[in-house]
Amino acid sequence: MQALGVTWRKIASNIRGTSPVAYFRRAVKVAFSDKYLLYTNVTISISLSSLGDIMEQTYEIYTKEQDEYDFKRTMHMAFSGAAVGVLCHHWYKVLDKVIVGKTTDMVVKKLLLDQIIFSPIMIATFFGSVALFEENPLENFKEELKDKFITLYKAEWTVWPPAQIINFYFLPTRFRVLYDNTISLGYDVYTSQVKHSKDIKNIPNEMKQKEIS
Numbered sequence: 001m002q003a004l005g006v007t008w009r010k011i012a013s014n015i016r017g018t019s020p021v022a023y024f025r026r027a028v029k030v031a032f033s034d035k036y037l038l039y040t041n042v043t044i045s046i047s048l049s050s051l052g053d054i055m056e057q058t059y060e061i062y063t064k065e066q067d068e069y070d071f072k073r074t075m076h077m078a079f080s081g082a083a084v085g086v087l088c089h090h091w092y093k094v095l096d097k098v099i100v101g102k103t104t105d106m107v108v109k110k111l112l113l114d115q116i117i118f119s120p121i122m123i124a125t126f127f128g129s130v131a132l133f134e135e136n137p138l139e140n141f142k143e144e145l146k147d148k149f150i151t152l153y154k155a156e157w158t159v160w161p162p163a164q165i166i167n168f169y170f171l172p173t174r175f176r177v178l179y180d181n182t183i184s185l186g187y188d189v190y191t192s193q194v195k196h197s198k199d200i201k202n203i204p205n206e207m208k209q210k211e212i213s
Helices: 002-014 020-031 037-062 071-098 104-131 137-170 173-196 200-212
Strands: none
Touching: 037 071, 037 173, 071 104, 071 173, 104 137, 104 173, 137 173
16 A cells, blocks of 8 residues: 555656646556556555445445444455456456457457456455455355355356456557446445345345335
8 A cells, every 4th residue: 555655646746737637638648657557457446446335335324234334344345456456457468468459259259268267266356355354264265255256256247248348349458447447336336245245145135126226
């Protein structure tokens, strides 16, 4: 986290003294440059993972499932977001180097590799990174992976194929994680609910009730 703070101070110092529009353009150019892209992607992932958890907790407070915000829980989700952000950053760079081009065939290949190989890694990383802060982390990780992996993996196949077609076909590599996290905000709410739900079987019904309300 300290490295992120130092990096963003350096970025800010490099773009001072310009008009607001020029400042924004310069900030985007610097933030998404090869030099700072990893820090940008991790910051985006931390921010939106935290926001997704806060949104889920807001709903849980509204429905009387909990009394107040648990900011320790949000910090744990932020840490998970950082881990996922690092993985996504490197995954997309490798994927675009291995499969070059934006033909339909190339996009389908990237999509299948993303869903079959990377999605399970992401889910395991999510549960593993949050489990580090819990008692008996290894046992909790194994139990949650066993009980909740299939639920999240099914959701992955529902949410991501349409979104990733756009990602792989239209966007350059440097914007993939930003797009990924923007689409993922609603999914982060769901993953937070899955992670912190004691009864995994009730989750689909709870999600339907949210959509109705």
